[in-house]
Amino acid sequence: MADVSLDLLTEWLRRFQSLVADNRVYLTELDSAIGDADHGANMDRGMAAVVAKLQEAPPTAVDDLFKRAGMTLVSTVGGASGPLYGTFFLRLGTSLGAESSVTAEALGAGLRAGLEGVLQRGKAEAGDKTMYDALAPALDAFDGVAAGGGTAAQAAHAAFEAAVAGRDATEPLVARKGRASYLGERSAGHLDPGATSTALLFQALDETLAGSAAAE
Amino acid sequence: MADVSLDLLTEWLRRFQSLVADNRVYLTELDSAIGDADHGANMDRGMAAVVAKLQEAPPTAVDDLFKRAGMTLVSTVGGASGPLYGTFFLRLGTSLGAESSVTAEALGAGLRAGLEGVLQRGKAEAGDKTMYDALAPALDAFDGVAAGGGTAAQAAHAAFEAAVAGRDATEPLVARKGRASYLGERSAGHLDPGATSTALLFQALDETLAGSAAAE
Amino acid sequence: MKKLINTPDGVLADSLAGYAAAHPEVRVDPENRIVYRATPKEAGKVAVLSGGGSGHEPLHGGYVGLGMLDAAVAGEVFTSPTPDQVQEATKTVDTGAGVLHIVKNYTGDVMNFDMASELAAAESGVQVETVVVADDVAVQDSLYTAGRRGVGTTVLLEKIVGAAAEEGRDLASVAALAHRVNEAGRSMGMALTSCTVPAAGKPTFDLPDDQMEIGIGIHGEPGRHRQALAPASDIAQLLVEPILADLDFTGAPVIAMLNGMGGSPLIELYLMYGEVAKLLEAAGVTVARPLVGNYITSLDMAGCSLTLLRADDEILRLWDAPVVTPGLRWGA
Amino acid sequence: MKKLINTPDGVLADSLAGYAAAHPEVRVDPENRIVYRATPKEAGKVAVLSGGGSGHEPLHGGYVGLGMLDAAVAGEVFTSPTPDQVQEATKTVDTGAGVLHIVKNYTGDVMNFDMASELAAAESGVQVETVVVADDVAVQDSLYTAGRRGVGTTVLLEKIVGAAAEEGRDLASVAALAHRVNEAGRSMGMALTSCTVPAAGKPTFDLPDDQMEIGIGIHGEPGRHRQALAPASDIAQLLVEPILADLDFTGAPVIAMLNGMGGSPLIELYLMYGEVAKLLEAAGVTVARPLVGNYITSLDMAGCSLTLLRADDEILRLWDAPVVTPGLRWGA
Ligand SMILES: Nc1ncnc2c1ncn2[C@@H]1O[C@H](COP(=O)(O)OP(=O)(O)O)[C@@H](O)[C@H]1O
Ligand SMILES: Nc1ncnc2c1ncn2[C@@H]1O[C@H](COP(=O)(O)OP(=O)(O)O)[C@@H](O)[C@H]1O
Ligand SMILES: [Mg+2]
Ligand SMILES: [Mg+2]
Ligand SMILES: [Mg+2]
Ligand SMILES: [Mg+2]
Known part of the structure; x- marks a missing residue:
């Protein structure tokens, strides 16, 4: 079972950036319904900055890749998504070593460290209608496949499917965190923008790893 | 040939008030196109006040009728139409005596005194696209009929027709006075609101005198 | 029509009532629709009075106070006040030294004043x-x-002339200064949207989503021409060029006002001022005193206007003199 | 989208450039998007800093100056600034006595600060x-x-706490006052129209011509409920009642702010204040200091909000203390 290389992980972030750019208007529309109409602009600004940073100087190791991505998000996004996605990647980077590749298990553990960071910052619980509702099931699915001996690609695919299901499950929820919570009952009937961008994150990972060495 | 009674002249102003009220929205629409969207509101406010004033205390004589109407317009309308219509009626009243009726000739002379007042205040010339362009031909027509021995009703009918023609002739004009002048060439292609309310004034006179004693 | 009002005909009376409640430092005569200073000026000083149609707030009522107006007479929305109102205010503010009337050039205003x-x-x-x-x-x-x-220019003139009157100059001198300021000021405006006159109930003109009006006034009258929506930098050019073509603004300190028409937020007005400032600098015009905000508006119209005043040391000194009004305040 | 801008992404930078050109009394760091006083506070005094998303002008940049803020940190439109920006401003304004951060309660703002x-x-x-x-x-x-x-309440708090810091109180005392003011303030807002976020390019929500949103915030988020357009007197009730139900405002001097959301003209805001003042008087609430105008806005949204602050002699004294900022100015 091949490890996931630094190149592939870099490609993951690039692909996430391009999915975010493609969905900028859609994410902002979702945020218009129950927030302040900026989630697309925020994520796009942040990921464009991440890709630019990586262009300037290629990452030296997997920890460097994610720490720099996280720091760039923290310092360019603002809003709720900046600290949350930023902390997510910072913790992921910190949990990894200065390696040139990671195993599926190590990646899973790193992602979970990221999730812990999100929880620490945002204090969301399951069902609060936030990105947590896509992130948590995605990681559970990832770990399940990885623990059962699946490849990173298989784990990523399962994570993507779980993130999508988690995203879709936010629709009927009444928000209890973030701006959508101000709407009370009126927040029900809309997808959470952050859960939707989180599903894109796992779509990017799935697409990156599918058919790669990590799928073997 | 019967003189025009104070009652009929009072009825003239009442009828003008009701025509203005009916055309309030229309006059404002005309003023929206080349002015500031208030001519209907201005004339309606003023004539309602005139009718209310006459209700409070009936006019004692023809001069009293028009002087009070003029003063009320001056003190309730504002804008361009307040001083212009106000001065018109003030001068008309001043030119008449404390009589209970007027001859067609005296009425014509009084109207002309009113026109002089409008000219003095507004300094408009023929073709400037103002109320003058309806008022002047109306008075010429009135005097022509009256001088030829026609009744006041016949004179009023001729004046109304001339006022309508004068009003319609303002449409292609480029305004040189009033707010419409700010539009330059863009003022062409629209009726002048003040000329339109002036046509209503003569419509009211025509309708009041037709079939009355003054028509004999 | 979406407005924070009770009835279209009651707008002026209701708004004046709120103005009186919000500003104990002025006194409102609700019957005659006149705003006075709560504490009248000392006897022997020239009184400065202005007025006009409503819908241009803070003009004129917002400029009543120390160092600016003694009274403001309010007409209906976009309609000059009547002679009776103006006369009443004139009699009340006169302290014996005479009264300056500041009138905006519109047929109705001029005739009524x-x-x-x-x-x-x-x-x-x-x-x-x-x-x-x-x-x-x-x-x-x-x-x-x-x-x-x-x-x-009306706003700048009311401030400058108000300061001169406060200094105790006589009526002829105050009036001469007023004429001098008037001759040194130029303005140009534009609109992104029409305003809606309450009594009319709908926008005065229709403006497609991709068009703007250039050369508008402050009464919702359409402008001189209509053209495609353009970036702020182009709009700045459309405002600056005709002003500079009309009067030489180089070689003197200039007071520049970038004014909002009522419906444009401050973030946009500052942005516009930035574009204007660049053009003025390139043209060799020195802005000594900038002013950005909603000072002479046209109800809820989105858009802005630029006013430049060619000043001198005396005018700048009077500009900087204390002013304490709801709409303009500094130095005290 | 009709706005006086160059490009949607350049709004903040361009507007800050114009702000800097219009106000030599502040210093703008364009890279970090921070507004500072041109003349920093004396050493040894607590510095007061605020910040948040842009689009609420004059908040916060307009409140930088003597007696109010030492720095304002601007995020993108409706987006909290980043920790780097806030840290940079914090380091710069600290004179050794510490820094008070005034943060509006939004998840993003709280996390970044x-x-x-x-x-x-x-x-x-x-x-x-x-x-x-x-x-x-x-x-x-x-x-x-x-x-x-x-x-x-943010606006009132920045003014009051800024005055306390100017007096030389220590950080603990300034912070305690800030908490006290926060606990004594309540607000309620409503919208006639949605705002349009430049980067989104269209109104955040659709609101039919005969409807209004009640309980909106300042980010274009929809309100708690939607209802038929109503007269100003009814709207005043919808603002006053929930505030008075939440806190007792009788028996103390009250500071009342009737705030415009950016697209509503002053004539309407005064009218609304008149309606609010009537209701407050009927409810036995004594307004000691009224404030009417655009102080914390939501881009070009039409609508208004009401804020009441239960004050006391100390708070009133600090409120009346001199303030010299582009957005709020008196006493100097
Ligand atoms: N406390 C929280 N914990 C986790 N996620 C949150 C929290 N608050 C908000 N979010 C996420 O952030 C998203 C909004 O991000 P964004 O629109 O960029 O920021 P903002 O709300 O500051 O405008 C929400 O859709 C939600 O998924
Ligand atoms: N100088 C003038 N002489 C004669 N009539 C004039 C003059 N200026 C304006 N008018 C008339 O006044 C009308 C506008 O009246 P109104 O809308 O009530 O006043 P305002 O222009 O002050 O809003 C114009 O349509 C025109 O007929
Ligand atoms: Mg958002
Ligand atoms: Mg008109
Ligand atoms: Mg008018
Ligand atoms: Mg945001």
Whole structure:
């Protein structure tokens, strides 16, 4: 079972950036319904900055890749998504070593460290209608496949499917965190923008790893 | 040939008030196109006040009728139409005596005194696209009929027709006075609101005198 | 029509009532629709009075106070006040030194103020001088027309002349200064949207989503021409160029006002001022005193206007003098 | 989208450039998007800093100056600034006496300011205290939600706390006052129209011509409910009632702010204040200091909000103290 290389992980972030750019208007529309109409602009600004940073100087190791991505998000996004996605990647980077590749298990553990960071910052619980509702099931699915001996690609695919299901499950929820919570009952009937961008994150990972060495 | 009674002249102003009220929205629409969207509101406010004033205390004589109407317009309308219509009626009243009726000739002379007042205040010339362009031909027509021995009703009918023609002739004009002048060439292609309310004034006179004693 | 009002006909009375409640430092005569200083000026000083149609707030009521106006007379929305109102205010503010009328150049305003000063002179012997502000370069000036509209320069003039009156100058000197300021000021405006006159109930003109009006006044009248929506930098050019073409603004300190029409937020007005400032600098114009905000508005119209005033040391000193009004305040 | 802008992404930078050109009394750091006083506060005095998303002008940049803020940190439109920006401003304004952060209660703002104070404490040893303003009665407060939004009370708090810092009080005392003011303030807002976020290019929500939103915040988020357009007197009731139901405002002097959301003209705001003042008087509430105008806006949204602050002699004295900022100015 091949490890996931630094190149592939870099490609993951690039692909996430391009999915975010493609969905900028859609994410902002979702945020218009129950927030302040900026989630697309925020994520796009942040990921464009991440890709630019990586262009300037290629990452030296997997920890460097994610720490720099996280720091760039923290310092360019603002809003709720900046600290949350930023902390997510910072913790992921910190949990990894200065390696040139990671195993599926190590990646899973790193992602979970990221999730812990999100929880620490945002204090969301399951069902609060936030990105947590896509992130948590995605990681559970990832770990399940990885623990059962699946490849990173298989784990990523399962994570993507779980993130999508988690995203879709936010629709009927009444928000209890973030701006959508101000709407009370009126927040029900809309997808959470952050859960939707989180599903894109796992779509990017799935697409990156599918058919790669990590799928073997 | 019967003189025009104070009652009929009072009825003239009442009828003008009701025509203005009916055309309030229309006059404002005309003023929206080349002015500031208030001519209907201005004339309606003023004539309602005139009718209310006459209700409070009936006019004692023809001069009293028009002087009070003029003063009320001056003190309730504002804008361009307040001083212009106000001065018109003030001068008309001043030119008449404390009589209970007027001859067609005296009425014509009084109207002309009113026109002089409008000219003095507004300094408009023929073709400037103002109320003058309806008022002047109306008075010429009135005097022509009256001088030829026609009744006041016949004179009023001729004046109304001339006022309508004068009003319609303002449409292609480029305004040189009033707010419409700010539009330059863009003022062409629209009726002048003040000329339109002036046509209503003569419509009211025509309708009041037709079939009355003054028509004999 | 979406407005925070009770009834279209009650807008002026209701708004004046709120103004009185919000500003104990002024006194409102609700019947005559006149705003006075709560503490009148000392006897022997020239009184400065202005007025006009409503819908331009803070003009004029917002400029009543120390160092600016003694009274503001409010007409209906976009309709000049009547001679009676103006005469009443004129009699009340006169301390014996005479009264300056500041009138924006519109047929209705000029006629109503003229009638008022005739009445004031005849009935109460008050000495009245009048300055008619006519500064809008969007309007061609000629002997045969109504002349230029009075717009943004009015605000600057009320401030400067108010300071001169506060110093105790006599009526002739205050009036002469007013004429000098009027001749040194030029304005140009544009609109992104029409305003809606409450009594009319709908926008005065229709403006497609991709068009703007250039050369508008402050009464919702359409402008000189309509053109495709453009970036702020182009709009700045459309405002600056005709003003600089009309009067030389180099070689003197300039007061520049970037004014909002009522519906444009401050973030956009500052942005516009930035574009204007760049062009003025490139043209060799020195802005000594900038002013950005909603000072002479047109109800809820989105858009802005630029006013430049060619100043000198005296005018700048008067500009900097203390002013304490709801709409303009500094130095005290 | 009709706006006086160049490009949607350039709005903030361009507007800050114009702000800098218009106000030599402040200094703008364009890279970090921070507004500072041109003349920093004397050493040894607590510095007061605020910030948040842009689009609420004059908040916060317009409140930088003597007697109010030392720095304002601007995020993108409706997006909290980043920790780096806040940390940079914090380090710059600290005179050794520590820095008070005034943060409006939004998840993003709270997280970014938290990270900034962690960084500031760790890296530069600056002592930071934070007050999180949470005054919007339209939002239900509970342990399990994000809590109330921070809206109008922010303006009043920045003024009052700024005056206290200017007096030379220490950080603990300034922070305690800030918490006290926050607990004494309540707000409620409504909208006639949605705003349009430049980067989104169209209105955040659709509101039919005969409907209004009640309980909106300042970010274009829809309100708690939608209802038929109503007269100003009814709207006043919809604002006053939930505020008075939430806190007792009788028996103390009250500071009342009737705030415009950016697209409503002053004539309407005064009218609304008149309606509000009547209701407050009937409810036995004594308004000691009224304030009417655009102070904390939501881009070009039409609508208004009401803020009441239960004051006392100390708070009133600090309110009356001199303030010299582009957005609020008196006493000097
Ligand atoms: N406390 C929280 N914990 C986790 N996620 C949150 C929290 N608050 C908000 N979010 C996420 O952030 C998203 C909004 O991000 P964004 O629109 O960029 O920021 P903002 O709300 O500041 O405008 C929400 O859709 C939600 O998924
Ligand atoms: N100088 C003038 N002489 C004669 N009539 C004039 C003059 N200026 C304006 N008018 C008339 O006044 C009308 C506008 O009246 P109104 O809308 O009530 O006043 P305002 O222009 O002050 O809003 C114009 O349509 C025109 O007929
Ligand atoms: Mg958002
Ligand atoms: Mg008109
Ligand atoms: Mg008018
Ligand atoms: Mg945001």
